[in-house]
Each structure stands twice: as C-alpha cells, then as structure tokens.
Amino acid sequence: MALHKENPIDGSTIWPIPTGGPVLILGEGYMSIRSVSVDILALLTCLGGSWSCGGNVDSSSESPRAIGAAHIETTRDGTDVDPVVHCSSPSAARYSDWSTPVNLGPIVNSEFNEQNAQLLKDGLAIYFSSKRDGGVSDQDIYVTRRASVDSPWKPPVKLGPPVNTESADFAPNVSIDGHLLFWASNRPGGHGNADLYMSRRDDPNDDHGWGEPVNLGPKVNTGDFEQAPNYHQNAEEGGGNLYFNRGNPTLNLADLYYVAVSRDGVAHGDAVQVPGLNTTGANEQAASLRHDGKEVFFFSNRPGGWGDLDIWTSTRRNTHDVWSAPVNLGPRINTPVLDVTPNLSFDGLTMILGSNRPGGVGGNDLYVTTRSKHVNDSDDEDCAGDL
Template sequence: LGNTDIWVSHRQCAVCDWEAPVNLGAPINSDAAEGAPTLSEDGRLLFFFSARSGGFGSADIYVSPRVSTGPDGDMWGDPVNLGADVNTAGTENGSYYVREGGEPNAVLYFNRTPSGANIEIYRVSLTNEGEPLGPALIVPELNSPAGDQKVAVRADGHELLLSTNREGGFGNFDIWAFTRQGIHDPWSAPTHLDAPINTPDIDSQPSLSRDGRTLIFTSNRPGGYGAQDLWMSTRRPSPQ
C-alpha cells in the first residue's frame, strides 16, 4: 500500500508448494511501514510493527484478532496498539510470540531502539487476548553493545536464536544461538551458528517451526532473487 507491507501465502499440505503471496491489505497494512509479523500458536492473534500515525513513537507493536478464514482469504480485525507497557517514544519492532514450555501466559519478545541508542531485546507476558501483563522488561543476557535485532524462541523455551552484528561473527548481521536449562533460568552465552547458516552477507530475521526443526531466515547471499530473500534450513538429528 505504498511502503513495507505484510503479505500472506498458503499451501494445501505440509509438503505442498506455497501459493503466490497476497497482500493482507487494510486494516493490517497502511500507507506507512508494516512488518515483522508473528502469530499466536492458535493463529488467532497477529502481532506486527507499524509506523502508522497515532502511535507512541516512530514504530509501535500492534495486535490484530483474526475475524474469519474463508474462500476470500484471511480477515483480520482492527489493529490495537499494545500501549505504554510495550511501546515508547523510540522504535519497537521485531516481535516474536511464544508460549514457553506450555506456560499459562505467552511471551512476546521484541526489540526496542531508544532515541540515539542501540537496539536491545525486551520481553513482556501476555494475556490470552494479547494484552500486556505489565511493563516489558529488558533481557540483559541477550544484549550487547552492538545491534541485537530479532529473536526466535523454540516452543519448549530452551533455545533462542538472535540476529545481531556483535563481534565474533562474519562481519555483518549473523544468527546466534542461546540455550537454557529451564524456562525461568537466564540464557547462556551465545554460540555463533557459523556456515552454512551464516555468511559474510546479511543473515537475519530468524523464525523457528513449532517443533524447532525448521529455521526460516532472510539473507542477501548469492543465489537469491533480489535483496533480502527467505531461506530455509532443516535441523539434522544429532549423531548417536
């Protein structure tokens, strides 16, 4: 609709090809920038960032309920700003919804860029309707002096992937992995995923399947169709 928009693609089965993507249109997309969509595990709620007017800062995180699914496509309700517990006068982006290990309340991870500062990772607990259960809190062990951009969390809450341009990578945004023993424990020191996931190009925006076996991410590496393309990698079973 004039800037970065959110599109949807469907497929008939888990091993079928994806159909041509369709722009979600209004009220999800506007003449401002929208992006970084993430769905609740039941598909009822869509979280995304938008730079539309009426927010708290240059970009805020919104939630929209699914109204219906039918032959005419997915219908979404009016987006609701997540409010001052999440959004600030800075920029909020890169949201990722997960119900860690079957906890009663889901968690939304996202990044925040205060004016003139680095990108940092926060998290906030949510009600079943996607409302914040208090102010978002920074996750200190995930952050660095570099730009820590977007996370993906395995459904059991024991593994987290982060796109960041911190030292120790290949020189641009790379994907790093954190682990923890329990869902209430702090995250470990990060491990660089190395090749073939990371390259000297921009490798970013990770997203994990529910079972944690499939990683989808963006990259501008050679062999794609344009600038940032979607790539997929499947986790191999560990040797016995």
C-alpha cells in the same frame, strides 16, 4: 577418582581421566581440555557451559567441526591454534547441525526485500513482510500458503486493511492457535518511531479476517522503535511472553526485551530487557524461541561474527534460568553480508531467515534451513548415561 585444586587463581579443579585419557580442568563457567577425543566431545554435550581447549587439532577446514552440540573453531587461515569448543547447553545436543539454507524461490521472493518470515504451526502458511508492490506502500504483510507440506508455495497475497496501511507494516507473528497477530508499524497515532500492534481473528484460516489493530500501549511502546515481536506461549490456551527488540533509530542499535501478554493479546506490566542476550554497543534483534522456551535465535552485529549481521543462538536448562552465552551459527548459516530475522518453526526443526547473500532473487530473500532431532531423545531428558 578424587578431585583436587589445580589453579589457585580462579579456583578451578583438575579431573584426571583413567587409562591415559584427556585431562579436564573444570572451573566456574568454563572447561579446558587437552588431547581432545570424540569420546570427550560426546561427554561435553552432556554438560552445560562453554569450554576452551588447549592443543592442536586438524585445521584443514575453514569452518568449525561439530559433534553434537560441541563445536571446535580454528582460525580462518587454517593455522594451528588453540581451538575453542562451544556448547551452550545440553538441549542443543538434541539436534543435528542446520542444513545449508535454500532460497524459497521466485514465487515467494521478489526483486524487493522479503524478511521477518514465520512458518505457522501447521507448516502450511508463511507470514512475512515485503516491499514487493514497488513502492505503493513502505512495507506490507503478506501470506503464502500451500496445500500440504510437500506442495509448492502459492503466490503471496497481501493481507490488506486494516493490518496493512500506507505506512510501514512489517515483522508479523501469529500465535500458535492462529487467532492473534502481532506486528510492527509506524502508522499515525503511535508512541514513537515504530510501535507494536495486535489484531484478532475468529477463523485461524481466514487471512483476511483480522480485526481492528490495537496498539500495545505505553508500557511496551516508547519514543524509540519497537519491532520484531515473537509471542512465546506456555500453551495454546494460555498466555506467555512477547519478545521484541527496542532501539534508537538514530544510532541504529537495539536490545531484546520481553513483556507478559495474556491469551487475548493484552500486555501486563512493563517490558524488560532479556538477561544474558544483549551486548553494549551492539544490535540485537528478532528473537525467536523454541516452543519449550529453552532455545532462542536472534541476529546481531556483535563481535565474533562472519559478516555485517549474523544469526546467533543461546540455550538454557529451564525457562527460569538466564540464557547461556550466545554462540554464532557459523559459516554454513552466516555469510559476509546480511543474515537476519531468524524464525523457528513450532517443532524446532525448520528455520526461515532473511539474507542478501549472492544468488538470490533480489534484495533480502527468504531462505529455509532444517535440522533433525536425535533418535531416542525426549523433552524431559537432556542426556542419559553414567559419567
């Protein structure tokens, strides 16, 4: 089966498939397909990049149809169009689609805003921020616990001082070993609108054992706001990168950044923008990475969304690659209103997000969505089989 040039303008090549199958046009950064079939969509999950597809598909559904990591989009009015098939990388094919988000209920949620939630590694605690005390403080950090993964969540408890103050303290993130806490605060003594802070504790199960907060310093914090830290460690005993967003409070725009942070919570070097995830004139916030560093979720108001703020995802083949073009999670996860602050569990199978969609308890509520990992998958192998 020989490859030959088809398009002299962009240098794409055409790959004819035997026995009357579809025609694949392979070009730099994209792939075009005609006569899309399930077999070809299965093949696409084994290839990186994103693809466009010419021809008509069944457009009876308003939401994208998904096979593995490949998604076919149609117009919202159901008309026949040239659909777009998205697949950010082979690693996305490891998992099923996300389930419909479920409200965590009136024990965890309140009539006020709850968001920036993190399910800790053991699955038995959720740290989050809320203004549920009715205005005594701007925002505070709370924790809710449960006895087992099948048990109900207990009423949330405020962390108290020195983590919480009369100022806004929000967007908590706990290291995978439970000894470090990162969060945002506009308490006095910072460098700008809101800064990132760190605290340590000896007992990973003592929610009131956090030590004196430490400002991460001027190489991380600026005169703008820094929020939504997410500490991605290489291993429990090692350091890693702290992801966060930095933005202008007047323009209400933010970009995603990261900085190297040691195991003891000390930042090293200057914070830099995350390549491939930011869009000029848009708001990107609250990055949450899978434990292997190959998948990220964040929220944004970039074009192509379903509402005011949507949750997007991107993947990469290894941690040294640039992130793929972000893909919207679609209308099962996103709504016409606010869908924000996604946070992925350590095993990558559960995500907690904030949303003010109809049917909630009040304000922004916390919702949970889950997915499963495909059978016979491994972290070292994205795809198997012969082409």
